[in-house]
Every structure is written in structure tokens, then in C-alpha cells.
Amino acid sequence: MERLDFQGFGGIHIAGTAFGSPDNPSVLLLPSHGQTREFWYGSAAALAEAGRYAICVDLRGHGDSAPSPDGQYGLGAYIGDLRTILAALPNRAVVVTAGLGALIAMATVGEGAPDLVSGLALVDANIWVEQAVAAHMGRALASRAMEFDDPSQIIDAIAAAYPSEPRPVTDRIMAAYARRDDGRFYWRGDPKALASGSLPEFETRLTAAAARLVCPVTLIRGSLNATVSSAVTEKLQALIKGAEIAEIEGAGHYATSDREDDFNAILLDFLERKAPRQALAFIEGSEPRVLRDALGCFATGVTVVTTINEAGEPLGLTANSFTSVSLDPPLILFALARKSANLAAFEKAGRFAVNVLHIGQQPVGGRFASRDVARFDGVDWAVRGEGGSPILAGSLASFDCRTHAIHDGGDHLIFVGHVDHAWFEPHRDPLLYFRGKFRRLHFA
Ligand SMILES: Cc1cc2nc3c(=O)[nH]c(=O)nc-3n(C[C@H](O)[C@H](O)[C@H](O)COP(=O)(O)O)c2cc1C
Structure with a gap:
């Protein structure tokens, strides 16, 4: 002002x-x-x-x-x-x-x-x-x-x-x-x-x-x-x-x-x-680039999905494919790339947690999408629910889930989770993802 x-x-x-x-x-x-x-x-x-x-x-x-x-x-x-x-x-x-x-x-x-x-x-x-x-x-x-x-x-x-x-x-x-x-x-x-x-x-x-x-x-x-x-x-x-x-x-x-x-x-x-801010340009096509860019128009939050492997170590990756599915029973889903290094661990674990990131957790979002880093190093996490999956401290919301179903989803697998317990913080703003970039609410 x-x-x-x-x-x-x-x-x-x-x-x-x-x-x-x-x-x-x-x-x-x-x-x-x-x-x-x-x-x-x-x-x-x-x-x-x-x-x-x-x-x-x-x-x-x-x-x-x-x-x-x-x-x-x-x-x-x-x-x-x-x-x-x-x-x-x-x-x-x-x-x-x-x-x-x-x-x-x-x-x-x-x-x-x-x-x-x-x-x-x-x-x-x-x-x-x-x-x-x-x-x-x-x-x-x-x-x-x-x-x-x-x-x-x-x-x-x-x-x-x-x-x-x-x-x-x-x-x-x-x-x-x-x-x-x-x-x-x-x-x-x-x-x-x-x-x-x-x-x-x-x-x-x-x-x-x-x-x-x-x-x-x-x-x-x-x-x-x-x-x-x-x-x-x-x-x-x-x-x-x-x-x-x-x-x-x-x-x-x-x-x-x-x-x-x-x-x-x-x-x-x-x-x-x-009086559009810029001249409008409507782009269309069937090629992968157009599809990716069109999908990028759907703004999402950002989550880190986590689980524990057989050796008891925490695993996780950044995912924006999170969606609520059903309230009764309480079901959510995310899609995991078949080529993910974590695929087998998530399939075997039978449980996972979804941590919704707040505006201050952009570094966490970046870290859990990077290869060759110890993703949990320096990240404050704990097992807090009966589900036993890692809950990242301070997340905007976390959902502790049992794996309810795993469906084919092309080059991804769709993990449907039954939510056993949820936590959330009502004051902070979410971290967003839109057109290939992390964003804040009210970006210009
Ligand atoms: C904002 C954002 C959202 C992502 N969403 C997903 C997703 O929903 N599913 C997925 O499998 N990978 C997703 N990724 C990619 C993974 O986080 C990334 O490829 C990661 O390196 C996979 O690690 P992994 O092979 O150790 O599982 C996303 C990455 C970013 C930055």
C-alpha cells in the first residue's frame, strides 16, 4: 500500500x-x-x-x-x-x-x-x-x-x-x-x-x-x-x-x-x-508437452509422502498427486511413479503418511524431490500415530494411513490410503505448486 x-x-x-x-x-x-x-x-x-x-x-x-x-x-x-x-x-x-x-x-x-x-x-x-x-x-x-x-x-x-x-x-x-x-x-x-x-x-x-x-x-x-x-x-x-x-x-x-x-x-x-493482463493465448494439442503444461494449470498443494522400510529407516518423496477420495470410509490417494526408487518399500510397508507442506516448508519440498541427498537429514520428524509412518514436524496437515488399495495408473501406481489419524494447523498458509513452480497464495 x-x-x-x-x-x-x-x-x-x-x-x-x-x-x-x-x-x-x-x-x-x-x-x-x-x-x-x-x-x-x-x-x-x-x-x-x-x-x-x-x-x-x-x-x-x-x-x-x-x-x-x-x-x-x-x-x-x-x-x-x-x-x-x-x-x-x-x-x-x-x-x-x-x-x-x-x-x-x-x-x-x-x-x-x-x-x-x-x-x-x-x-x-x-x-x-x-x-x-x-x-x-x-x-x-x-x-x-x-x-x-x-x-x-x-x-x-x-x-x-x-x-x-x-x-x-x-x-x-x-x-x-x-x-x-x-x-x-x-x-x-x-x-x-x-x-x-x-x-x-x-x-x-x-x-x-x-x-x-x-x-x-x-x-x-x-x-x-x-x-x-x-x-x-x-x-x-x-x-x-x-x-x-x-x-x-x-x-x-x-x-x-x-x-x-x-x-x-x-x-x-x-x-x-x-481487460486481460496479457493477450490470451489458447494452446491445444495431444503431444506430451501440451499435456504436461495443461496439467500444470491445475494448482495443487505440495505434500511429502513417507513410510518406513523393512530396515526401519524413514523414506519419502515430494508428491502433489495427493487427493481426498472418500469421507466414509476416510480415504485419500497419491500416485507414485513406477520408476521411483521407493516403489517397492511403499508397496511392502502397507502404510504411509501424507504431510501437507506449509509456506515455510519449500526447502523440504525441494529436498524430498532431490536425488543424492539424505532426505531426512536435518528434518524434524517422528512416528506419532499407530500407523507408524514418519510425520514431519510442523506440517500444515498430516494423514497417517494404512494402505487400502494399490491400483494401476499407467506409469504410476495409485496408492489409496485409509486415514487412521489426522493433524492440522489452522493458521498457516499452504505451499502451492502451479505451472512447474512452488508458489504462495495470492501470488501476482
Ligand atoms: C512439486 C512436485 C510434485 C511431485 N509429485 C510427485 C508425485 O505425485 N508422484 C511421484 O511419483 N513423484 C512426484 N514428484 C517427483 C518426485 O518427488 C521426485 O521424482 C523424486 O526424486 C522421486 O524420488 P524417488 O525416486 O526417491 O522416489 C514430484 C516432484 C515435485 C517437485
Whole structure:
């Protein structure tokens, strides 16, 4: 997470925070009216983990960004800011935004800057807000600038504005408030920025801008959103060439934070399809190389399977062919190469253990796949269960098994084990194997 500073229209300061590497494709996350950039931090972190450069900014007059010098918060000033921010990013961004931000983004891109972005994910976008609804939303927004005794009052105020929707989750919204020395909570921004309501006067302008969009667009809404109906979303979809719609079931205005995992899944799916990190290359064939590479696309954990030979010595090898098979009876399997130096010992022993490696055990994974090393030297292990097979100390999980069956598996034998006892550690992360390399969860 890195603090960034941008210059908005007229040189005003716009505060930002970036997640991930600037070498990756940019995604700009723009908050809605009244919200601050922290609102998007959960999604930004998920985007960075998925190999994107995610930048969150505060709108002018909001959070840590400077207020408008003239106290005006018209669409033009916001558009000016967005243009300069987009131009300062290392590559063409996809803009992810909600509410007022969606209107700003549509206007910015539709009114003559189609090349500035490579896609738009617009949450709760509505350009046909009825006058009465606009007035209601304006009042709801203005009420946010009041002072509050405690966070629940803030959530009460928002929940009261949208009575038919689920009550929003506290912590993300609370980022827009700071606690003063007197213990009261106040909104972090220029109260004038909240007074500009929902800008319904721009209907004509935004209708024209939406019709001019040419980039990939997805329109996202919570299915219970009371002010952005599915009919309005479909009307907007009809205006924008090729636009998609995605709904988050059971969510209202705060779908992106209340149902962050669902929202992130929709967003990542859209990005992978419409703004892939690299040009997609679908490779096919029947030759062994293609098969190996295709199989390497299946990410696995890493285990060390162990047993004891007739001389009482521990044996083992690294294996990622481990799979759970049955719960009742408890069965698991792994596949052992017929050419393995350990094949006969595993066949004779009638028992084995599977040790699932954690993130810190990569050296163990490497060691048990190497020839010409004493694999157990310096490795802390013990027989811990009745099965009598070596259990590696500190493993993420271990399964002590009796051999249940051995099946033919081409150039491998499939060892099915009956699990007598299992151990696991619930906090650590697993070591992974993907495309021929050890990996961590959340690799970029
Ligand atoms: C990540 C990884 C996964 C592996 N999975 C298996 C496996 O499932 N079955 C297998 O027989 N060998 C597997 N191997 C290869 C063995 O660990 C390696 O060939 C080892 O040298 C075999 O030793 P051995 O001949 O002493 O049994 C894997 C190797 C690595 C690095």
C-alpha cells in the first residue's frame, strides 16, 4: 500500500493510495458521493493480489483531497480531476466506480476521451433519477455532514434513507468519518461537496455520453437497491454498446462493501475477460508437452509422502498427486511413479503418511524431490500415530494411513490410503505448486 498524490483540475491536491505494482495494468477505484477512498481498499487489495495496480483516490472535497477553491462541485470539476488522474497513471486504466463516480466516469470517457480508459465497471449507475428521489438522496447525503455521537448513529442515518435495503456494514463507511477531541464523529470533507445532491440536471448530457462509450462496460447493482432499479439499469445497458449487467443478490446500496467477495468475483471475471493482463493465448494439442503444461494449470498443494522400510529407516518423496477420495470410509490417494526408487518399500510397508507442506516448508519440498541427498537429514520428524509412518514436524496437515488399495495408473501406481489419524494447523498458509513452480497464495 503506497500513498500517492495527484493534481486535479486547477492544480488542487487529490489524495490516493495504490496497491500492487505499477508495472501491472491499472485499475482506478473512484468512490461515490460522500464516501472516501478507504471504501475500496478491500477490492483494491484483491485486485493487487490478482496482478493489477489498484489506485484508490478521494474525490475533491472528500477525505484527504482538497476542497474546490470556489466551493463549487459541478460535474465539470470532477471530470477535470478524473482526466488528470487518468493521464498520470502508468497505463490505461479500467475505472471501477459507484453512484456519482459512475456519472463522472461516463461523462469523462463518453465526452471525447474514449482512449483514456480500457474499461468501466459502474456500480449503481443511474442517469434518470426522479426529482423526488433526487431530493431525498440529496437530503440523505447532506445529513451525513452532521456530527454524530457514535458510529451506529451514522449507520442509522444511512439505513433510514434506504429503509427497504439491508443495513450496511459499519467499518468501510466509517472511514469517511474522523473522531474529534470532543469524542464526536465528523465527516471528513467539505460539507459543500455533499450539498450538490445527485445532479439530475445532467440527464441529457449523460445520456449522450453513455451512448458514445466504446470501451467494455459492466453495470453492477445490488438486487435490493431501491433507487437504482433493474429497469433503469437495463435502460442504461440499452444505451451503451455491448454493456453487460451483473447483479449481487440480496444486496442494496452497499453491495460493494457488504458483499465484497461477491463484488470482487464479478470484477475479476470482467477484467479477465475484457481487460486481460496479457493477450490470451489458447494452446491445444495431444503431444506430451501440451499435456504436461495443461496439467500444470491445475494448482495443487505440495505434500511429502513417507513410510518406513523393512530396515526401519524413514523414506519419502515430494508428491502433489495427493487427493481426498472418500469421507466414509476416510480415504485419500497419491500416485507414485513406477520408476521411483521407493516403489517397492511403499508397496511392502502397507502404510504411509501424507504431510501437507506449509509456506515455510519449500526447502523440504525441494529436498524430498532431490536425488543424492539424505532426505531426512536435518528434518524434524517422528512416528506419532499407530500407523507408524514418519510425520514431519510442523506440517500444515498430516494423514497417517494404512494402505487400502494399490491400483494401476499407467506409469504410476495409485496408492489409496485409509486415514487412521489426522493433524492440522489452522493458521498457516499452504505451499502451492502451479505451472512447474512452488508458489504462495495470492501470488501476482
Ligand atoms: C512439486 C512436485 C510434485 C511431485 N509429485 C510427485 C508425485 O505425485 N508422484 C511421484 O511419483 N513423484 C512426484 N514428484 C517427483 C518426485 O518427488 C521426485 O521424482 C523424486 O526424486 C522421486 O524420488 P524417488 O525416486 O526417491 O522416489 C514430484 C516432484 C515435485 C517437485
